[in-house]
Amino acid sequence: MAALMMFLLLAPTSDAAISCSDVIKDLRPCVKYLVNGTGKPPSACCAGASALQSAASSTADKKAACECIKSASKTVNPSPQLAQALPANCGINLPFTISPNVDCSK
Numbered sequence: 001m002a003a004l005m006m007f008l009l010l011a012p013t014s015d016a017a018i019s020c021s022d023v024i025k026d027l028r029p030c031v032k033y034l035v036n037g038t039g040k041p042p043s044a045c046c047a048g049a050s051a052l053q054s055a056a057s058s059t060a061d062k063k064a065a066c067e068c069i070k071s072a073s074k075t076v077n078p079s080p081q082l083a084q085a086l087p088a089n090c091g092i093n094l095p096f097t098i099s100p101n102v103d104c105s106k
Contacts, residue, residue: 018064018065019064020068020071023069024068024072026049027045027052029045030045034076034078034082034098050091052094066096066104069102070102073098074100083097086098
């Protein structure tokens, strides 16, 4: 976890209003669930994902959030099934998939 935090602190930032540290703060409660969870995500995870959805309102914000999540997911290595299902399981709609392979330009 410490290595993940160091990686995220050193991740490049963009000109978007949302920062990578904001994205990580919102999704930090999801890490344990995304790596080896079962069932429904914890309420703190869903609250963070919902906050991220609200904060990433512009196209630039969405791309910045996507890039940050993409970088972090390379380090965290989430379960693809749990990551893909997270938005639906939390009752939100993210415009991208939580994956190290997502194309954030779209």
